[in-house]
Amino acid sequence: MWNWDMFFGSLPMVFKGMWVTLGVTIACYLFAMVFGFVWVFLKRIPFKPIQWIVSIILEFIRSTPPLVQLFFLFFGLPMVPYIGVSLSPLTVAVIGLGVHFSTYISEIYRSGIESVDKGQWEASIALNLSVKDKWIKVILPQAIPPTIPMLGNYLIIMFKEVPLTSTVGVAGMLFMADKFGARNWAYLEPYTLVAIFFLLLSYPSAVLIKKLENKLNRRFDKKAPLGAKNLKKGVAIDG
Amino acid sequence: MAEPVVKYKNVTKSFGEVDVLKGINLDIAPAEKIALIGPSGSGKTTIIRLLMTLEEPTSGIIEVNSQNLWQMEKKGKMVRANEKHLRQIRGDIGMVFQHFNLFPHMTILENCMTGPIHVKGQSKEEARKNAIEMLEKVGLGDKVDNFPNQLSGGQKQRVAMARALVMRPKVMLFDEVTSALDPELVGEVLEVIREIAKEGEMAMILVTHEMDFARDVADRIIFLEDGVISEQGTPEEVLGNTKSERLQKFLSRFRS
Numbered sequence: 001m002w003n004w005d006m007f008f009g010s011l012p013m014v015f016k017g018m019w020v021t022l023g024v025t026i027a028c029y030l031f032a033m034v035f036g037f038v039w040v041f042l043k044r045i046p047f048k049p050i051q052w053i054v055s056i057i058l059e060f061i062r063s064t065p066p067l068v069q070l071f072f073l074f075f076g077l078p079m080v081p082y083i084g085v086s087l088s089p090l091t092v093a094v095i096g097l098g099v100h101f102s103t104y105i106s107e108i109y110r111s112g113i114e115s116v117d118k119g120q121w122e123a124s125i126a127l128n129l130s131v132k133d134k135w136i137k138v139i140l141p142q143a144i145p146p147t148i149p150m151l152g153n154y155l156i157i158m159f160k161e162v163p164l165t166s167t168v169g170v171a172g173m174l175f176m177a178d179k180f181g182a183r184n185w186a187y188l189e190p191y192t193l194v195a196i197f198f199l200l201l202s203y204p205s206a207v208l209i210k211k212l213e214n215k216l217n218r219r220f221d222k223k224a225p226l227g228a229k230n231l232k233k234g235v236a237i238d239g
Numbered sequence: 240m241a242e243p244v245v246k247y248k249n250v251t252k253s254f255g256e257v258d259v260l261k262g263i264n265l266d267i268a269p270a271e272k273i274a275l276i277g278p279s280g281s282g283k284t285t286i287i288r289l290l291m292t293l294e295e296p297t298s299g300i301i302e303v304n305s306q307n308l309w310q311m312e313k314k315g316k317m318v319r320a321n322e323k324h325l326r327q328i329r330g331d332i333g334m335v336f337q338h339f340n341l342f343p344h345m346t347i348l349e350n351c352m353t354g355p356i357h358v359k360g361q362s363k364e365e366a367r368k369n370a371i372e373m374l375e376k377v378g379l380g381d382k383v384d385n386f387p388n389q390l391s392g393g394q395k396q397r398v399a400m401a402r403a404l405v406m407r408p409k410v411m412l413f414d415e416v417t418s419a420l421d422p423e424l425v426g427e428v429l430e431v432i433r434e435i436a437k438e439g440e441m442a443m444i445l446v447t448h449e450m451d452f453a454r455d456v457a458d459r460i461i462f463l464e465d466g467v468i469s470e471q472g473t474p475e476e477v478l479g480n481t482k483s484e485r486l487q488k489f490l491s492r493f494r495s
Contacts, residue, residue, distance in 0.1 A: 119340035122293050126334040127354040127406065128326055137353055141344045 003189060010180040010190035017176030018197055024093050024170060025159045031098030032158070033151075036105035040113070043106075061103045067164050070096040074168040093165035101158050108150045112143035145216055152209035156202050163194075173197055242305065244269045244331075244409055244442050245290060250299030251466075252285050259285045261466040263299070267410065272436055272443045274453035274474075277463035278489060283446045286463070287412040290444075291334045292325050303328050303410070330358070333408030337415045339395045341387040347374065347398045348383040354406050366405075373401040377431050393424030397431055404435070411435075413445040425449070432456065450493045454478050462486050 042054045078086040124134040166175035177190035243266035252260040259282045275283040288294045301308040310317045311324040351370035355361040377397040417425040436456045460477040462470035
């Protein structure tokens with residue numbers, strides 16, 4: 001039955017695991033954000049075979065469960081002849097979840113980039129901007145802000161997927177609760193505690209993201225007493 | 240006559256099955272002002288979009304300052320121009336769009352500084368000074384720190400002109416720049432173009448439906464129909480007493 005001693009007894013271990021979970025989440029997320037860009041740019045190479053190959057790889061990564069990918073990287077990869085290497089649990093977690101989520105994040109980037117008006121690309125050409133300046137000064141500053149809420153949602157989704165990495169030995173909250181449970185033959189309390197921690201961390205984040213979204217939606221309206229009716233997704237249709 | 244700044248040599252453009260331009264031959268002298276008129280779908284806009292490198296011609300040659308725009312020499316053969324080649328040549332071309340295409344995330348001053356700083360390598364101070372000067376010239380000196388969507392359509396279009404002018408192009412293209420404006424705002428934009436035209440250093444190609452304006456500003460008016468130049472000449476010749484029945488029919492729509 002419920003035992004408060006077990007509940008509070010597991011607290012230090014789960015708390016310690018929380019830092020690992022948070023750290024892995026952030027590392028995976030940064031990896032996914034950067035790698036998401038790599039996919040976007042690979043897919044934009046104007047050479048069909050490369051685009052096909054990239055599409056197939058993306059489809060493959062998206063259609064296989066992250067848990068299978070983690071197992072493959074941790075248990076399978078070392079057995080591949082010649083190129084097989086053993087990776088630490090943390091490396092597997094960051095690469096596995098990071099690559100998996102980068103495919104979704106690249107899709108978000110793509111939608112953001114496509115939401116930028118065609119005229120913006122043409123104006124960049126007319127001003128003779130370099131490809132680099134076109135992206136950095138014109139396209140991305142307009143493409144990224146509208147995607148921030150979606151990117152935030154994926155941060156929370158990813159956070160909730162991180163316990164998967166306990167299966168390859170990353171000592172996050174679930175892993176620590178497991179350990180405590182095995183030692184004391186008490187699972188109910190530490191698992192409950194893990195759930196509470198997840199709730200306490202993800203709910204406020206979701207609220208924050210919602211607030212950010214509202215703020216972003218209002219951003220252009222405030223500045224736009226004259227042209228507000230022409231606004232869509234924060235980008236003026238005619239501007 | 241001075242060496243043309245732009246030359247179209249038998250230029251064609253097709254979009255899929257549709258032949259939009261069917262062999263355009265056109266020389267543009269330095270500082271010449273040309274008005275392109277014609278029914279919609281006649282290919283007026285496509286002509287200037289090819290020069291701005293927004294579209295690639297299907298065949299033919301476009302030269303800017305006697306340099307081939309869309310082809311370059313590589314190992315003794317002419318091949319399709321790469322981005323580097325295009326960038327080197329299109330610096331002399333500027334364009335103002337029907338829908339302004341201002342950068343909405345920048346103030347209008349920043350809109351006018353981006354090109355000079357990143358393309359022409361001007362210092363921030365220099366670019367700022369030139370941009371403010373140009374914005375004053377188009378009558379927006381008091382709006383420099385506003386964002387584009389705080390401006391009216393006419394003001395936006397004047398910013399777009401300032402943004403193109405600070406790049407000091409040799410040829411400036413105007414793509415139906417008043418078509419998206421409310422009627423009461425057309426005048427202020429045409430006024431600025433008249434001013435620019437008077438200064439005279441720059442060649443200008445104006446795609447327009449404003450016949451009175453074309454008559455005022457242009458040295459030569461070109462009537463385009465079904466992808467070919469069917470009439471051209473001075474405003475008097477083309478708008479005054481043309482013998483072409485189709486041109487007369489086209490023009491009658493603008494007389495009330």
